[in-house]
Amino acid sequence: MTKVEAVVIRERVETVIDAVEAETGHVGVTVVEAIGHGRQRGVTHEYRGRVFESRFLPKALLTFIVEDALVRPVVAAIADAARSGHESGDGIIWTTRVENVTHNRTGLPLAEVEVA
Amino acid sequence: MTKVEAVVIRERVETVIDAVEAETGHVGVTVVEAIGHGRQRGVTHEYRGRVFESRFLPKALLTFIVEDALVRPVVAAIADAARSGHESGDGIIWTTRVENVTHNRTGLPLAEVEVA
Amino acid sequence: MTKVEAVVIRERVETVIDAVEAETGHVGVTVVEAIGHGRQRGVTHEYRGRVFESRFLPKALLTFIVEDALVRPVVAAIADAARSGHESGDGIIWTTRVENVTHNRTGLPLAEVEVA
Amino acid sequence: MKTADLIIAVNTVWVVLAAVLVMFMQAGFAFLEAGLTRMKNAAHIAGKNVLIFGVCSIVYWAVGFGIAFGDGNSIVGTSGFFPSTDEFLSIGAAPFSFFASIPGAAGYLFEVVFAGVSLAIVWGAMAERAKLWVYFAFGTFFTVLYSVVSHWIWHAGGWLFSLGMQDFAGSTVVHYQGALAALAGALLLGPRIGKFGHDGRANPIPGHNMPYAVLGTLILWFGWFGFNPGSTLGVVTGENIGYFAYVALTTNVAAAAGALGGIAAAWLVLRKPDVSMMLNGVIAALVAITAASGFVAPWAAVVIGAVAGSIAVVGVLWVERIGIDDPIGAVAVHGMAGVWGTLATGLFAVPALAANLATGSGGLFYTGSFHQLGVQALGLVTVGAFTFSLSFGALWTMKRLWGIRVEEHVETAGLDVAEHGMWGYPEFYIPVPGGYGTESHSHLLGPGHRHEPVPEPVSEAQPEAA
Amino acid sequence: MKTADLIIAVNTVWVVLAAVLVMFMQAGFAFLEAGLTRMKNAAHIAGKNVLIFGVCSIVYWAVGFGIAFGDGNSIVGTSGFFPSTDEFLSIGAAPFSFFASIPGAAGYLFEVVFAGVSLAIVWGAMAERAKLWVYFAFGTFFTVLYSVVSHWIWHAGGWLFSLGMQDFAGSTVVHYQGALAALAGALLLGPRIGKFGHDGRANPIPGHNMPYAVLGTLILWFGWFGFNPGSTLGVVTGENIGYFAYVALTTNVAAAAGALGGIAAAWLVLRKPDVSMMLNGVIAALVAITAASGFVAPWAAVVIGAVAGSIAVVGVLWVERIGIDDPIGAVAVHGMAGVWGTLATGLFAVPALAANLATGSGGLFYTGSFHQLGVQALGLVTVGAFTFSLSFGALWTMKRLWGIRVEEHVETAGLDVAEHGMWGYPEFYIPVPGGYGTESHSHLLGPGHRHEPVPEPVSEAQPEAA
Amino acid sequence: MKTADLIIAVNTVWVVLAAVLVMFMQAGFAFLEAGLTRMKNAAHIAGKNVLIFGVCSIVYWAVGFGIAFGDGNSIVGTSGFFPSTDEFLSIGAAPFSFFASIPGAAGYLFEVVFAGVSLAIVWGAMAERAKLWVYFAFGTFFTVLYSVVSHWIWHAGGWLFSLGMQDFAGSTVVHYQGALAALAGALLLGPRIGKFGHDGRANPIPGHNMPYAVLGTLILWFGWFGFNPGSTLGVVTGENIGYFAYVALTTNVAAAAGALGGIAAAWLVLRKPDVSMMLNGVIAALVAITAASGFVAPWAAVVIGAVAGSIAVVGVLWVERIGIDDPIGAVAVHGMAGVWGTLATGLFAVPALAANLATGSGGLFYTGSFHQLGVQALGLVTVGAFTFSLSFGALWTMKRLWGIRVEEHVETAGLDVAEHGMWGYPEFYIPVPGGYGTESHSHLLGPGHRHEPVPEPVSEAQPEAA
Ligand SMILES: Nc1ncnc2c1ncn2[C@@H]1O[C@H](COP(=O)(O)OP(=O)(O)O)[C@@H](O)[C@H]1O
Ligand SMILES: Nc1ncnc2c1ncn2[C@@H]1O[C@H](COP(=O)(O)OP(=O)(O)O)[C@@H](O)[C@H]1O
Numbered sequence A, B, C: 001m002t003k004v005e006a007v008v009i010r011e012r013v014e015t016v017i018d019a020v021e022a023e024t025g026h027v028g029v030t031v032v033e034a035i036g037h038g039r040q041r042g043v044t045h046e047y048r049g050r051v052f053e054s055r056f057l058p059k060a061l062l063t064f065i066v067e068d069a070l071v072r073p074v075v076a077a078i079a080d081a082a083r084s085g086h087e088s089g090d091g092i093i094w095t096t097r098v099e100n101v102t103h104n105r106t107g108l109p110l111a112e113v114e115v116a
Numbered sequence D, E, F: 001m002k003t004a005d006l007i008i009a010v011n012t013v014w015v016v017l018a019a020v021l022v023m024f025m026q027a028g029f030a031f032l033e034a035g036l037t038r039m040k041n042a043a044h045i046a047g048k049n050v051l052i053f054g055v056c057s058i059v060y061w062a063v064g065f066g067i068a069f070g071d072g073n074s075i076v077g078t079s080g081f082f083p084s085t086d087e088f089l090s091i092g093a094a095p096f097s098f099f100a101s102i103p104g105a106a107g108y109l110f111e112v113v114f115a116g117v118s119l120a121i122v123w124g125a126m127a128e129r130a131k132l133w134v135y136f137a138f139g140t141f142f143t144v145l146y147s148v149v150s151h152w153i154w155h156a157g158g159w160l161f162s163l164g165m166q167d168f169a170g171s172t173v174v175h176y177q178g179a180l181a182a183l184a185g186a187l188l189l190g191p192r193i194g195k196f197g198h199d200g201r202a203n204p205i206p207g208h209n210m211p212y213a214v215l216g217t218l219i220l221w222f223g224w225f226g227f228n229p230g231s232t233l234g235v236v237t238g239e240n241i242g243y244f245a246y247v248a249l250t251t252n253v254a255a256a257a258g259a260l261g262g263i264a265a266a267w268l269v270l271r272k273p274d275v276s277m278m279l280n281g282v283i284a285a286l287v288a289i290t291a292a293s294g295f296v297a298p299w300a301a302v303v304i305g306a307v308a309g310s311i312a313v314v315g316v317l318w319v320e321r322i323g324i325d326d327p328i329g330a331v332a333v334h335g336m337a338g339v340w341g342t343l344a345t346g347l348f349a350v351p352a353l354a355a356n357l358a359t360g361s362g363g364l365f366y367t368g369s370f371h372q373l374g375v376q377a378l379g380l381v382t383v384g385a386f387t388f389s390l391s392f393g394a395l396w397t398m399k400r401l402w403g404i405r406v407e408e409h410v411e412t413a414g415l416d417v418a419e420h421g422m423w424g425y426p427e428f429y430i431p432v433p434g435g436y437g438t439e440s441h442s443h444l445l446g447p448g449h450r451h452e453p454v455p456e457p458v459s460e461a462q463p464e465a466a
């Protein structure tokens, strides 16, 4: 199977997951709160007289383990749903092939559970 | 070497790591707090008169970088230890080959450090 | 492209990112707070009369999606910058090939955006 | 020393300490509101209470106190502006002859903290989206507005007081007024981004810290023992020695009934014993008993509190249903419960107690007469019209001229970082617990990695600064 | 105005303000307990103090106050139930002739907050696993139980008071009693999941917020200045004018000694200056000095406090060792220290002070007589038997009939989300700081992605609700 | 009962309650300081206030109170050490004849909380890097030092008081002195790791919780109503009945002006309405008005407060610029504002008020004479020399002999886990919300996985312990 990882702005987490489920039928995701730095400039902070830049902005990192066949539609759904219309900061997506995808409760390969 | 990633319920983090160390001898893990959504239904929330579903439940994401030879026993140990006996939510495991595994303190490939 | 993941001590997060940008020109990283367990022993805790070991120490997990050509210098820069001079706990680095690296805002492959 | 002087001294001890308890309610509002809003706005929401109490204290000293309690006519006080030391030290003399048994300074202290409470209520409904300067501008405006109405109802010469309106400690003056301005603000600001979906359905925006909300509520309960009992303004009330103890009792049983009423209503209506609703129930009960505390029997206080507790639950739902975004529930908890409390006094006022307080007459329940209820209603209507229209007008004008709501990106990023420059909880957004500089320094200590200095931050401001 | 009346007025000021300080101790317990328990239960643990103080205030008004301080026999008060306005306003008259120099209302206020403290202690040991309805049921039961014992020891006609038992502000009445019920609850509930390993070894379950625990402790210290000094019930005590100041002094030096005793004991015994143990030391010292504060010399207060501080440390360890899971340490801190304080009074009571208070006689240390110590011990034994057996019986019955412990999945998920519907800190469990709805709305503003509306949440409750 | 006795009783009520408000300021400092420092030190920073108030209370009871207010000479009190019960109960008699209208016990209570505030200030500048034992050692030393200076300025026989120095509630005695020791400590400890980059540029180290800082500030504002008004030590001051109400008024308007001055200065100088700077402004204003509160007109209080608010902003910047790491801003907020307040009294003291207080004369502004200003300056210089040199000497000696700063790895890991054994917020560092043991137990319940028991933790300490 394939792991699709996406960095998105936090406000979009549920939109993105909705879109994946609605457009590909894939269910299953793990979300981690992250902070990111990219083309987008960070925040100018002021604290007790110090003015300084922080390059970080709040993001979320989503991990989907999907059937290989679903990779393209899932990536498309994410990219589409993650687009906020703001000038910057919408994040990126990447994918990797993964092996031994095991389902803890049953001990079976996840694929078989999915169909089950 | 190979990266073994596992999503487990938070209460099981130490059990899983204990099991891996006890059954495979592998030491070394990085843990991230995550929230997950899968076959398991989420929580019904009520807040100031709004009743709504949250699809997310607290989980933890474990990352082990292991010798290729250890992949199968590590996956088995995790799946075994992660099984809570509850009806749902025990999570999944997947693995990926990784390159250039470097040990920061020594700058050596991790494998050599492991043996050291 | 390639994903470079690094576990480093939290105090070093900005040093490492500075070093990568300064030495390879790569810009773009996602950071997640993590806790880790490795060769380094953990902390001895005492709470209300219970003395016990926690194997975990605060770390940060950095993810860089980089051009394949940059992998070696990025890894070198990270390992170099992550080295604290302490006796333990500096963490590790690993890399993986990734596909379909997509840029959400534009929907283009990230590589093209990078050059843009 | 004459006994009469000693009585004044004792009155002053009581009134000043009561005022201090009420002042602490600012911390209660700060934490109630911070707890019921989001992390990204926590510093702003908590900090604004310090700001507005500052604005209020200065404005009230300059003009508000004179308008409210300076000698004047039935509409407004016309003396006692920027009072002098002597005017504050004198007792029962012009311009503050209203305060016959405490020094003017004690009067100021006790009344300014009430103004501060009313002002704190205003911002609850405007939370998480108002521009910072609005706190200064509207805070000043409202303090004056508030002073006028308090003159009507509390000053011996005020026209509503003369009609016999009963508002012991300010269900109408303090809470209802604050809620009216809060409503105006919520209407003019509009809902927070994401509060209502495209289909108009309300989305929950959970507050980030329930323990804060609990602390805030308990501080408010604590402070209310200054709020209501202190309003006796002395230790002897008519025939009764230590009457304020009785007022404290009605306050406490009402608040307790409000907690139970609130959680019960939530359990029935929402099917969950919602903690935040129980807290709202307590506050609504305290708001309702505020007008009644000196006039009613203990059993009536329990009834008033329990009813107010359920009003809070249903009211919060209803305000949201009609499309108003009131993050703290100020309109329901202070407005509706304030109306209920004011009317309930007209229902349950014990004739003997009203006579002893020489304010109005007995309530419907005892006298069978609608007179007192009518007076209470009249007060609500006139104050409602006056305060709502002027507040709405002022905010509408500000909105038209300069805009009162922050830009979308500011609201999304959060007021803490966007307006004040720093998160309320920086370590949740910045991965360097040792501070930004730690790594650029600490690795000098060890034989660690050396790299080019971090680019000089844009801190050119300082040289001139120091 | 007669001086006698003025004295009553001054007494009332003092007693009411002392009561208000004690009421605020609810916030102290809320934060001490929330801080020493887990994040997933934070809203529940903090919020329950509002709930139980609500229950207690109503029950105590209805029957508790009459049982405790109504005129009656040596076992129980038999009048003053659902007291009327007049009964609360009268001074030194039936049914509350016990309160000779303050109005009955002041008496209620001062005594109800003590009942609330005793009840707050109960839940400390039952934290993180009791069902919500138990708070209502056992809270009511315990308030009555508490009232009976307080009649024995504090009412002029009570049988233990007549024997000369010295419990100035309630080491036995308030703290020991609360701890007895807490112990019964902890035994019947059993330990939290995971507290003891399969080998029976105790596992630490760290509290989630030490600053909360510090705030709670400082609020308790603050409130204790109402608790002990207020128990003079007046500003003149026998021969001594302003005796309550002396009581405040012994209270303060004892608490200070408890902080040092607690941290020292922790440093020695546990090899770490455990912050939570220092806090427990302060509270244990305050508990111990509660009985003694009016009877002992300053040096004795220091001794009592320091010993209590170490009792807290060793006691917490010991309770855990015998397999009882007491998350807050209520049994050790309120129970053992309460016993110590009650006995210590029998050791260190200064004859002159006892005489001035007209309560019991001098302690062993001064008189060489074991009499007072014996009386104190008798009180502890009888109260222990009475309160423990009835509390255990009541909880045992509830457990048998309906069960008092939440299901395992509720305990694991946390009471906040499972019982109340929402986390105490939602943003740590839900990744959308903008609220659930933010995305379904905000992307309408930009030229963003559109998707099918989120499925209607199960909120059919509302329409009927509003 | 004689009226004279009743006046004493009323004075005692006032002074004791004022003392209680001041005692609560420990919670204010605990949260202000915890909020402005890092998560990894939160339990330590908050908890240390309990510790040092404990040390201070014992030392002050033993010797401090005698040195400060015992009968003696113009330099130091020479009686009243380890005072007896009778000495604490007597009024206006040796050894505490200074307290003519309250019992000695009330005197102790009111003065010890002031010593505690001064001591709390010290640690603000030493936060996040001092060794734990230093709190005990220097805390004891400073309490004695403080007592000597308070004898000079406050005791009727003190040499600075005799010269007519005006320091109503201790801008110099409490705040300036605390800041002097804080400065010595900050200099000897050196900056925290990472505070200054290799290029010497200061790096910001954001405090971890702004709402805590707001709560702390509001608690301080609340407590200050005991601090300044309580310093009348009675309810009648010369000619004026309830003069303390006037003192409370000047205190409040000054604090309000400080909030506005602070946020305005921050907005202008730093281009951001920095919340923490507004809070510092409030505290600086309260510090400044402390000396002046009894002597100045309301308008002057506003001026003093507003100026102090901007001093806080500029002062914090300046202290950092000269390379001192003062995490809380104690040197600027308590030191510079304390100097300003002391001098401002010499500028704005109203002759009539000074006469009524029988302390010094009118200020420059009214009299055109530099006399009072000169006296104030003399006091600042002598106290500055005395307290700074002795504090520096004591800390320097401790540093030389045993070291006063924690090891680098302790500072990096954080004081909570490294010194006290547990994080302030364990769940942010440990991924098992159910507690360490949960999994080793709970999976016994289900048909889950079984594995070899977790290795026995190093808990051999306990057996002996219990
Ligand atoms: N090369 C990269 N490696 C890892 N994460 C990246 C990379 N580029 C972007 N990101 C993540 O995506 C987020 C948004 O990237 P950014 O460049 O700001 O978006 P945009 O290109 O739309 O401005 C960043 O905050 C970071 O978390
Ligand atoms: N396809 C997936 N991709 C990513 N994470 C997943 C996927 N399926 C499950 N997970 C993770 O595993 C957790 C448990 O999955 P779930 O399906 O609820 O377990 P179970 O199958 O035992 O009910 C989820 O909360 C999620 O974090």
Ligand SMILES: Nc1ncnc2c1ncn2[C@@H]1O[C@H](COP(=O)(O)OP(=O)(O)O)[C@@H](O)[C@H]1O
Binding pocket: B027, B028, B029, B030, B031, B063, B064, B065, B066, B103, B104, B105, C007, C035, C036, C037, C038, C039, C040, C041, C057, C059, C087, C088, C089, C090, C091, C092
């Ligand atoms: N095999 C591994 N798999 C995953 N993470 C690891 C592994 N080894 C080390 N780590 C991570 O790196 C961190 C530092 O490792 P550690 O062995 O303590 O460093 P050092 O070898 O310098 O002592 C650990 O806390 C953990 O987060």
